[in-house]
Amino acid sequence: xxGLDPRIQDALARLPDYLGSHVLVSVSALALGLAVSLxxxxxxxxxxxxxxxxxxxxxxxxxxxxxxxxxxxxxLLLGLSALTGKMFxxxxxxxxxxxxxxxxxxxxxxxVVRNTVTGILGIDPAVNEAALGVGMTRRQSLTMxxxxxxxxxIMAGIRTSAVWVIGTATLATPVGQTSLGNYIFTGxxxxxxxxxxxxxxxxxxxxxxVDQLxxxxxxxxxxxxxxxxxxxxxxxxxxxxxALWPSYVRPQATYIIGAKTFTExxxxxxxxxxxxxxxxxxxxxxxxxxxxxxxxxxxxxDIDVYVDYSGTLWSTQMKRTETKPREEVLAELKDWLAARRxxxxxALGFENAYALAMSRAKxxxxxxxxxxxxxxxxxxxxxxxxxxxxxxxxxxxxxxxYGLSFREQRLIQPEFMYQAAVAGEVDVISAYTxxxxxxxxxxxxxxxxxxxxxxxxxxxxxxxGRASDEKFVDALKPLIGxxxxxxxxxxxxxxxxxxGDSSPEAIARWMWSEIEKARK
Amino acid sequence: xxxxxxxxxNDVSKAYGDARALERVTLSVGEGEFLxxxxxxxSGKTTLLRLINRLAEPTSGQVLxxxxxxxxxxxxxxxxxxxxxFQGIGLFPHLTVAENIxxxxxxxxxxxxxxxxxxxELLQLxxxxxxHYRDRFPAExxxxxxxxxxxxxxxxxxxxxxxxxxxxxxxxxxNRDAIGRDYRAxxxxxxxxxxxITHDLTEAVLLADRVMVVHEGHIIEEGTPQQLMTAPKAAYxxxxxxxxxxxxxxxxxxxxxxxx
Numbered sequence: 001x002x003g004l005d006p007r008i009q010d011a012l013a014r015l016p017d018y019l020g021s022h023v024l025v026s027v028s029a030l031a032l033g034l035a036v037s038l039x040x041x042x043x044x045x046x047x048x049x050x051x052x053x054x055x056x057x058x059x060x061x062x063x064x065x066x067x068x069x070x071x072x073x074x075x076l077l078l079g080l081s082a083l084t085g086k087m088f089x090x091x092x093x094x095x096x097x098x099x100x101x102x103x104x105x106x107x108x109x110x111x112v113v114r115n116t117v118t119g120i121l122g123i124d125p126a127v128n129e130a131a132l133g134v135g136m137t138r139r140q141s142l143t144m145x146x147x148x149x150x151x152x153x154i155m156a157g158i159r160t161s162a163v164w165v166i167g168t169a170t171l172a173t174p175v176g177q178t179s180l181g182n183y184i185f186t187g188x189x190x191x192x193x194x195x196x197x198x199x200x201x202x203x204x205x206x207x208x209x210v211d212q213l214x215x216x217x218x219x220x221x222x223x224x225x226x227x228x229x230x231x232x233x234x235x236x237x238x239x240x241x242x243a244l245w246p247s248y249v250r251p252q253a254t255y256i257i258g259a260k261t262f263t264e265x266x267x268x269x270x271x272x273x274x275x276x277x278x279x280x281x282x283x284x285x286x287x288x289x290x291x292x293x294x295x296x297x298x299x300x301x302d303i304d305v306y307v308d309y310s311g312t313l314w315s316t317q318m319k320r321t322e323t324k325p326r327e328e329v330l331a332e333l334k335d336w337l338a339a340r341r342x343x344x345x346x347a348l349g350f351e352n353a354y355a356l357a358m359s360r361a362k363x364x365x366x367x368x369x370x371x372x373x374x375x376x377x378x379x380x381x382x383x384x385x386x387x388x389x390x391x392x393x394x395x396x397x398x399x400x401x402y403g404l405s406f407r408e409q410r411l412i413q414p415e416f417m418y419q420a421a422v423a424g425e426v427d428v429i430s431a432y433t434x435x436x437x438x439x440x441x442x443x444x445x446x447x448x449x450x451x452x453x454x455x456x457x458x459x460x461x462x463x464x465g466r467a468s469d470e471k472f473v474d475a476l477k478p479l480i481g482x483x484x485x486x487x488x489x490x491x492x493x494x495x496x497x498x499x500g501d502s503s504p505e506a507i508a509r510w511m512w513s514e515i516e517k518a519r520k
Numbered sequence: 521x522x523x524x525x526x527x528x529x530n531d532v533s534k535a536y537g538d539a540r541a542l543e544r545v546t547l548s549v550g551e552g553e554f555l556x557x558x559x560x561x562x563s564g565k566t567t568l569l570r571l572i573n574r575l576a577e578p579t580s581g582q583v584l585x586x587x588x589x590x591x592x593x594x595x596x597x598x599x600x601x602x603x604x605x606f607q608g609i610g611l612f613p614h615l616t617v618a619e620n621i622x623x624x625x626x627x628x629x630x631x632x633x634x635x636x637x638x639x640x641e642l643l644q645l646x647x648x649x650x651x652h653y654r655d656r657f658p659a660e661x662x663x664x665x666x667x668x669x670x671x672x673x674x675x676x677x678x679x680x681x682x683x684x685x686x687x688x689x690x691x692x693x694x695n696r697d698a699i700g701r702d703y704r705a706x707x708x709x710x711x712x713x714x715x716x717i718t719h720d721l722t723e724a725v726l727l728a729d730r731v732m733v734v735h736e737g738h739i740i741e742e743g744t745p746q747q748l749m750t751a752p753k754a755a756y757x758x759x760x761x762x763x764x765x766x767x768x769x770x771x772x773x774x775x776x777x778x779x780x
Contacts (some may be wrong), residue, residue, distance in 0.1 A: 130610030132575060134624050134673070144623075148614045222614075454690030 011183060011198040019202065020124035021178035026169045026206075026370055029101045031163055033108030034362035041116035042142065047328075051117060059108040061186040066168040068173050069107065073099035074293055078300070091173075093279060095293070096286065098301035102170035107119055107168055108161040115157025119150030119320045153437035159211050166207040170199065173288040174261065176297060180206070185288040189263050190413055191496055194501075255472065257289035258294050258306035262414055263495045263504075264434060264488065266351060268307045268458075270508035272476065279475040291388060292316065293431045299340060299476045305476065311454035313337075315393035323397070326351075326455040333459075341464035345473065346480035350434055350488045353456035356383075357431035359421055374428065375402040381427035382408035386415055388497050394453050401452035418443065434458075434485055436493025458483070494501035523550025525584075526681065526713050530553055532581030534567050534733035541567040543737040544581070545638075554707055554714045556728035558721050559758070564737045565717045566607070569683050572715065574601045581722040585681070600624050603674030603682035603712075608668050608690065617643070617669050618654035624677040642672035647702060671703055675710070682707075684716040688723065700727055722764045725749060732756050 004012075011092070015483030030429055061069070069245035077099050084108035123146055131141040135496060147154075149441070185198025186192065213235040220228030255276055269285055277285045286303055296316060297303045310329050314320050335342045356371055368374050372380075384405045389395055398404055406428070412420060417429045418437040431438060433444060433456070438445060460479060466472060491507050527549040534542040541564040549555050559565040568577035571583050574595040583590045590598060611620050618628075622635035623644050628637070640650040646668040658666055667687065674682050687703075688696045704727050707714050718724050722733045724743035733741040733754065740754045749765070752758045 025673075036551065107729060126606065126608050127612060129575070130606050133573070133604040133606060133610070135596045135627050135677075137596045140596075145612055145614075147713050295690065295719075442581075 005194065007192055007194040007503070008198070010505075015180070015202070018178060018180050018199075019206070020178045020184050020243045020246050022169055022203070023102050023240055024205065025097060025104065025172055026162075026166045027204060028097075029104030029169070029241055030108055030165050032101060033105040033161065033165070034112060034158065036105065036110040037109040038116060041113045042120075043145075043446045044113075045117065045120050045142075045146075046138075054113055055117065058106075058113050061106050062110050066107065066171045067174070070100060070103045070171055071290065071293075073103045074175050074290075074296075075269040077102075078296055081300070092153070094176075095297045095300070096172075096176035097371055098506055099175045100169070100177035103175075104165050104169055104172070104382075106166045111160035111164065112156040113132060113157075114162075115153050119153030119157075120146050122153070123149050134189060139295065145162055152222055154220060155214065155221075159214045159218075162210050162214060163207045165201060167211060174290050174333050175293060176258075176286045176289055176302065182288060184333050185261060188267035188413070189266060189288075189415065198324040206239075210236065211361075213239075219503035222363075234388070235477055255281055255283040255305065257283055257285050257487070258289055258303035259285065259295060260291055260294055261288050261305075263434075264432075264492055265307065266504040267491050267495060267507050267511070268348075270504035271479065271511055272305060272307075272460075274505070274508045274512060275475045275479065276472070279471060279474065281475060294408065294494045298461055298463050299342060301463045302466070304466050304472075307458050308461055309317065309347065309456040310347070311353060313395070313396075314454050319393075320454075321393060321397065323451045323454045327455060329455055330457060330459070337461070340409050343462040345460040345462055345467075346478060348458040348460060348479060349481045350458055350483050350484045350485035351456045352434040352488070353390065354392075354453055355431050355433050355448070356398075356428055357421065357438060358428045358446070359424070360442050360444045362424070362427060365444075366431055366510045368444075368446065371398065371402050371452070372449055374446060375404050377426075378404050378406050380405055382412045383428040383430070384412040384418070384420055384426040385409055387431035395430075397452040401450045434488045434492060436491075437496070440493060458488075478515070480520075482518070483511070487511065487514055522628065523553055526551040526586055527715065528567075528584040529571065530582045532571060532578045532583060533577045534564070534571065536578060540737055542571075542578075543738075545739055547732065547739065547742075549713060549715060551713055552711055554614045554704070554716070554727065554729045556718060556724035556731045557734055558718055558724045558731060560719060560751045563734045568734065569685055569715060569717050571708070572681075572683060573599045573604065575599075593702070596627075600628055601678055601679055601681075602780055603679040603685040605667075605670050605674045605684040607717075609658075609690075610672045611669060611673070612667060613658050616655050616657055617648075617661070618650075620658065621672045621676050623673065628677060632740070637746035638676060640671075642675055643669075645706065646672045648672075654676040662692055664699065667691060667695075667699055668702075671699070671706075675706070679712075680738065681713045681715075684709075684714065686719065689718070689720075694776060696723070699714075703727075721760050725764075733760070735765055 007461060040054055044054050074095065112481050127145060127149065128141065131145045135143060169179050170184055172179045172183045173181035180199045180203045183195045183202070186200065187195030213232045216228055216232035216235070220226065220232060226368070239252050257269050257272050259265040271289055273285060288296065291312065294306055295301070295308065295313070298306060310333055313333055314329055318333070324332070330347060339342050356374065358368070366377055368377070385395070390411070410426060417431070418435070418441050421429045421443060422441045431443065433445065460476060462473070491511050493509050494510070495502055495504065529545055529547050532542060532545045545568065545675040557565045557568060567576055569737065571578055572585060572590070574590050574593070585598065585602070612623070615623070621639040622630070625635045625638055639654060643650040645654055647651070648665060648668055653665070658669070660688070661669065666682040670687070688700055691699065700723060716724070716728065725748060727744065731743065731745055731748050732739055733756070735756055741748065741752065741757045746755065748763055752761055
């Protein structure tokens with residue numbers, strides 16, 4: 001393995017974990033989906049109303065984008081969990097496995113339902129008549145004639161469904177279910193194209209293998225060749241067993257570290273993991289989590305620790321619209337969190353604020369220094385923001401404070417935003433102040449004289465109950481106040497590089513050595 | 521010749537929505553009798569057959585099988601004691617010849633060995649070599665072979681009554697004649713009661729003991745083959761027998777070696 005690219009080595013090292021989780025969630029979802037949709041489809045054959053409703057329902061589910069469907073299940077389950085918690089005193093984890101399995105099971109329904117219905121209704125009526133004529137009951141006709149004859153069509157539906165589920169399971173990453181999608185999401189965020197490709201290829205190979213094995217089973221059943229059935233079933237069992245084996249032998253992690261969906265978060269997650277490992281604490285990562293999902297997950301104890309930003313919680317969780325100085329925001333936030341049993345261990349020392357930025361040359365040409373200047377010419381300019389920016393209170397605060405109105409508003413993947421600004425594809429972007437590329441591309445961060453955007457101190461949050469875990473807290477304390485914005489920018493910039501030292505783990509090790517140097 | 525009635529229809533009508541398939545039909549089939557029902561498509565003859573084993577329910581009137589009102593019988597149980605040969609054969613494509621034949625015995629719980637023995641016995645009865653045919657699938661058979669299997673399946677559970685819906689319609693003339701005669705022999709040797717639907721008058725008069733002509737939901741003529749051929753009453757029947765009579769006369773002349 002020495003000759004391999006370090007990124008491929010890294011990808012291979014993660015394969016057992018990602019593949020195992022992917023197989024587990026896909027198989028569970030398929031099993032659940034089949035257990036629901038097959039009996040329902042069979043039941044609906046002679047009930048046109050049920051049949052049409054079922055087909056309409058499963059088709060409608062299919063029109064919901066996979067990512068949205070998965071994300072919708074999280075708040076739904078969270079509410080349900082709170083309800084059962086209140087009523088029976090038992091809650092359950094609304095993060096990860098459960099929402100992923102439920103959403104994917106729903107997603108798997110259409111091909112199975114449609115093919116079962118089509119397969120059975122498509123049988124020659126003369127054969128049905130013969131089944132009744134020789135003295136079969138409806139049930140015997142179904143099991144001895146209709147189902148066996150429709151089997152190839154039903155199996156084709158199951159195969160389609162298996163391929164869909166395995167493919168869509170890559171989208172389970174943002175709701176906290178580890179899957180092969182972790183390669184894709186991490187890779188997109190850190191511009192590690194090898195990871196992206198690796199994730200896609202691994203999911204495709206898995207889907208194809210399962211499809212072919214199911215085809216083997218199908219051929220065995222219709223040609224009545226036991227050998228083929230056994231070969232197919234054995235193959236499937238082997239895939240599941242091989243994928244699940246590592247999670248049995250691996251020690252159970254005690255601490256779960258969360259991370260949102262951008263580079264800085266992956267680096268800090270690796271840094272936290274490095275600190276925990278240094279004191280011998282086992283941990284596992286749940287990265288690529290959505291911004292509000294991650295907070296709810298911490299509150300529910302599904303993750304133990306993650307880094308958030310004071311301004312984000314100030315506006316999205318505390319629903320505050322006014323802006324206050326850094327220290328006041330932090331103090332009020334700490335109390336507010338404590339009331340929810342969440343421990344704010346402290347600020348890491350840098351801010352990652354939203355800011356508006358543009359290329360220095362363009363700003364000079366237009367005579368822009370601050371957002372107030374920008375407001376005058378904004379109607380002629382275009383702005384690009386990350387996926388949540390224009391829906392966030394900060395944007396509303398900016399618009400209210402400065403009366404901003406742009407010619408065009410676009411959504412763009414954060415990693416491509418900076419290049420877009422330099423290339424002149426957009427005039428203004430929603431930058432992050434800790435982003436290394438601001439300096440790299442010589443972008444100008446516009447002043448905010450009316451202080452419409454709240455401060456965004458990076459803060460370390462611990463799940464309820466974890467604050468009394470001394471070993472855990474002691475391992476993390478050295479990070480408090482230890483990361484200056486310069487260090488974070490440099491770290492973020494390194495992540496854009498290529499080669500082995502651009503992995504979050506390598507950068508985390510480098511950051512720790514820098515932190516230690518500074519302490520001496 | 522009077523026989524004890526085994527199938528009786530008393531004043532039976534059947535309508536599908538507004539369309540009347542049968543109107544006030546009364547008939548009786550004696551035990552051991554071979555009755556042929558002849559009529560054009562849409563005459564209601566298939567409906568008549570389906571009423572006997574409850575594949576269709578009468579709108580009014582009463583159907584008796586072995587002196588029991590069929591409405592009191594469980595339909596699957598009733599059908600298991602009545603053999604049925606389907607129009608278009610209706611073999612199950614996913615089952616072998618032997619499994620097709622033994623399907624009704626399987627439904628009534630015969631052992632595997634008994635079913636296998638019965639399938640072989642019936643294959644011989646319909647003149648197919650068991651060793652050669654029992655494990656084949658219907659798609660591998662010719663039309664004539666399939667129809668022989670269809671007849672074997674109808675006889676598998678040792679029924680007293682066999683219903684046949686255009687059984688030989690799809691076969692070529694040679695096969696049709698051979699299978700027809702073979703079946704007639706089985707009808708006699710097994711002591712069956714047979715009701716056969718056909719649109720072919722020649723076939724009906726050659727095989728049956730009694731022929732009934734159905735037209736637009738009514739029985740318009742009934743009698744022995746000889747009565748029908750020599751003294752038809754209804755105009756439609758006279759028309760119907762015209763062709764076979766002409767053919768017979770022509771054939772007779774040819775056989776005598778004379779000029780037409």
